[in-house]
Amino acid sequence: MQIITKSAVAIVLFAATVFAADAPVEGDPTKITGAYGDAKAYSEQPVGKEYWADFTGTKLSGGVIFSPASGNRGVKVEVKLSGLPSEGGPFTYHIHDQPVPADGNCTRTLAHLDPFIRGQKVPCDPSRPQSCEVGDLAGKHGKIPTDTNGTYTKTYDDLYFTLTQGEGSFIGNRSVVVHTNDTKRYACANIKDFRSSNSDSSGNRFGKGIWGCGLGVAVGLKFLLV
Numbered sequence: 454m455q456i457i458t459k460s461a462v463a464i465v466l467f468a469a470t471v472f473a474a475d476a477p478v479e480g481d482p483t484k485i486t487g488a489y490g491d492a493k494a495y496s497e498q499p500v501g502k503e504y505w506a507d508f509t510g511t512k513l514s515g516g517v518i519f520s521p522a523s524g525n526r527g528v529k530v531e532v533k534l535s536g537l538p539s540e541g542g543p544f545t546y547h548i549h550d551q552p553v554p555a556d557g558n559c560t561r562t563l564a565h566l567d568p569f570i571r572g573q574k575v576p577c578d579p580s581r582p583q584s585c586e587v588g589d590l591a592g593k594h595g596k597i598p599t600d601t602n603g604t605y606t607k608t609y610d611d612l613y614f615t616l617t618q619g620e621g622s623f624i625g626n627r628s629v630v631v632h633t634n635d636t637k638r639y640a641c642a643n644i645k646d647f648r649s650s651n652s653d654s655s656g657n658r659f660g661k662g663i664w665g666c667g668l669g670v671a672v673g674l675k676f677l678l679v
């Protein structure tokens with residue numbers, strides 16, 4: 454009897470906890486925040502830390518580079534993706550919670566990186582990025598349009614995730630997933646520490662192809678100089 458009572462109490466407490474942490478599902482998108490409030494801003498980033506999601510070997514090529522933005526403006530995100538299909542856009546893309554398993558199954562990257570439990574039922578309002586899911590890159594910075602002729606390039610800064618390990622908004626060992634407009638997962642790649650995962654000693658991380666000379670050489674030079 455006592456065991457049953459304890460279990461019942463435990464279940465009620467568990468349900469209450471889950472309910473309390475539940476994401477707001479409706480309401481005014483200009484007022485929404487996560488269950489744990491707005492996302493924390495991380496203007497300062499660890500110098501020299503860089504991560505990248507390398508899409509080589511997936512249905513896309515190119516990748517996404519994450520590095521400290523200049524002037525404490527958070528993380529600089531450099532997106533260059535090639536091989537985008539002519540159908541199925543506009544495409545969304547996000548940082549997902551878990552890395553891609555060895556079999557490449559994008560479903561197992563689980564949901565968007567969302568440490569403040571904001572949920573995705575109410576679309577992100579890009580004028581209030583602190584209120585968006587931390588990993589909702591397309592929501593905060595724009596979808597990949599259909600008219601790119603296969604290659605999309607965009608660079609922007611984001612204050613709401615960090616290159617510092619140990620924080621909920623740390624992006625290392627997570628993944629970037631690109632979706633078609635029916636929300637299906639089209640391609641995904643792990644976010645890895647650039648220096649410990651790149652075998653190209655020249656530092657030209659995208660020299661193997663699609664990043665082209667401009668950015669590749671510029672970033673490569675930056676590395677040689679730092």
Ligand SMILES: *[C@@H]1O[C@H](CO)[C@@H](O)[C@H](O)[C@H]1NC(C)=O
Pocket residue numbers: 539540541542543634635
């Ligand atoms: C999604 O892509 C399909 C195939 O290209 C297209 O027919 C459809 O209009 C697109 N839907 C949206 C909402 O853009």
Ligand SMILES: *[C@@H]1O[C@H](CO)[C@@H](O)[C@H](O)[C@H]1NC(C)=O
Pocket residue numbers: 558559560561
């Ligand atoms: C991918 O993973 C999901 C979730 O674990 C599973 O349901 C699905 O069958 C897997 N797909 C393939 C092709 O293995």
Ligand SMILES: *[C@@H]1O[C@H](CO)[C@@H](O)[C@H](O)[C@H]1NC(C)=O
Pocket residue numbers: 602
């Ligand atoms: C689109 O890409 C194709 C193949 O790479 C190229 O031949 C064509 O000139 C490009 N069109 C535009 C408008 O950039």
Ligand SMILES: *[C@@H]1O[C@H](CO)[C@@H](O)[C@H](O)[C@H]1NC(C)=O
Pocket residue numbers: 551552626
């Ligand atoms: C990456 O995440 C996986 C799954 O959460 C975990 O098993 C693994 O230890 C992590 N690896 C690193 C280097 O943090």
Ligand SMILES: [Cu+2]
Pocket residue numbers: 546547548549565630631632
């Ligand atoms: Cu996603």
